[in-house]
Amino acid sequence: MNSLTEKLLAGDKRAIGRAISVVEDGHGDAAGLLKEIFPQTGRALVVGITGAPGAGKSTLVDRLAHYYRDKNERVGIIAVDPSSPFTGGALLGDRIRMQSMATDPGIFIRSMASRGHLGGLARASVDAVAILDAAGYNKVIIETVGVGQDEIDIVKTADVTVVVLVPGMGDAVQAMKAGIMEIGDIFAINKADRDGVLRTERELEMLLSISSQPDGWTPPIIKTVATEDGGTDALAASIADYEKFIDSRGDQMDSRRVKIAEHRIVELLRDRLVKLAVGERVSEAELSEMARSVADRSRDPYSVVEEIIGRLGISP
């Protein structure tokens, strides 16, 4: 076993950070590392937290993390930030909080952002969760900034998903349109000290009553005021309830795990295939040259892709 793997399994924070960088960059032997740690995964409860920007997710995650720390649990947090698309730079809102929590050995926080045109953020964040799981963090929280398809893909790999809404703006209806209603095992209405909380709650109850709940779980609605630590206990209690529910329904939950595994295989595959093509068979410079010919319309992109696939040695 690789010494990085050994150290991370022993809970060494620096090794964990380096291992996450390995899976994030795709450099080094990411696959080897992940194969080695795989048998040590599957122990953590993975909590996904999503919702529109501005819903106060970061604060809620901090409250939940503190709640778990008070109970002596080890907490890992992955905050997934979309990158600023053209420069590749990430605007992280949680730098300050990272500093304030960094001294606690029972907590590990990492922000992850999309890097450049080859994608792979969904795959990398799921790998990072596996690393924290293997390193002994028994609660791993994965938090997203926005509510796009990418973010939905990420949180739906969690064991339990909390969708965070805020009062007003027809937020529940918007959540439904954005496709996050169905992935919520628990709903939190944050900023519940604001006007309109009852309306949002009723709207949400109505929407939940018309959606199908094939697994027999009725998603609870928890009101929180994260800035004042209101409702954190209730949220944690709901998460624990859902965990018990999962345990009691082994078979049905298995089918969810199979779906998650399938999704993960496809993500990994997508990522590996593109990296085999661009970087190994086609250099970045060649790719730019190809892009130039498409931009000036001397070639069409479909023929270019066929050429790249041909270089991989597979017939298109």
Add this chain to the structure above:
Amino acid sequence: MNSLTEKLLAGDKRAIGRAISVVEDGHGDAAGLLKEIFPQTGRALVVGITGAPGAGKSTLVDRLAHYYRDKNERVGIIAVDPSSPFTGGALLGDRIRMQSMATDPGIFIRSMASRGHLGGLARASVDAVAILDAAGYNKVIIETVGVGQDEIDIVKTADVTVVVLVPGMGDAVQAMKAGIMEIGDIFAINKADRDGVLRTERELEMLLSISSQPDGWTPPIIKTVATEDGGTDALAASIADYEKFIDSRGDQMDSRRVKIAEHRIVELLRDRLVKLAVGERVSEAELSEMARSVADRSRDPYSVVEEIIGRLGISP
């Protein structure tokens, strides 16, 4: 030339609809079709519209479409909706509007949603824009529901991108965090009859003043009240200004087009490679079986992916 291609180039709405279905499903000869129409593309002005759910983008797009129709332009609209992730069903907010506009021969509206685990929405929506462009729609509007990475990837392929904000909630700051500040060529503050519009405007001006504008364009801020058709003219005028700016700065815009082309090649490649693997080399049933073995932890996903890559005949 295929008769479907001929009909769509002649502007036959039914053929256009079928062609979009072909690129959406990936069935039939999507690549052949797209190669045939490619020489006829690059004429339309492609306008990307993005912003948080609830910002009123759909209404704003409708107003803009009517504005262009009054000027006798032909308008194509692609509304990109993330799907409800587990069932694959899409919740479309624009069914009603589709009906009310459907009788106008100078307008074509289509909603597109992500379909299942193999992805490809970004690629398919860009292909749909190409189809509308080739079919003679000289203004093509591509509108997204949310603000995730996927949506950013889609709108950044547009010639001009409008980011829609609403007053209050620190929306400008949230937009920045969500990575959409840098892709905005024009900002619209919609629902500008609400309280807080000046604050949002000032916040936005401040954020814009600290971001770099390497191309020499200062993104204008337009106040709109889409429900009452307020500000539509000003928005259209800004879009026209930006179009003139693009024309006046040939070289610099070329580098943007090369980036877009590169992005498109990678998206196409990703999509084609995954579909070559799953479906052709590995059946859906086999994939489920593999997922089951990962879910029960008898195999790790990395070895599974190596096996699939091996079956494609390429060494991992």
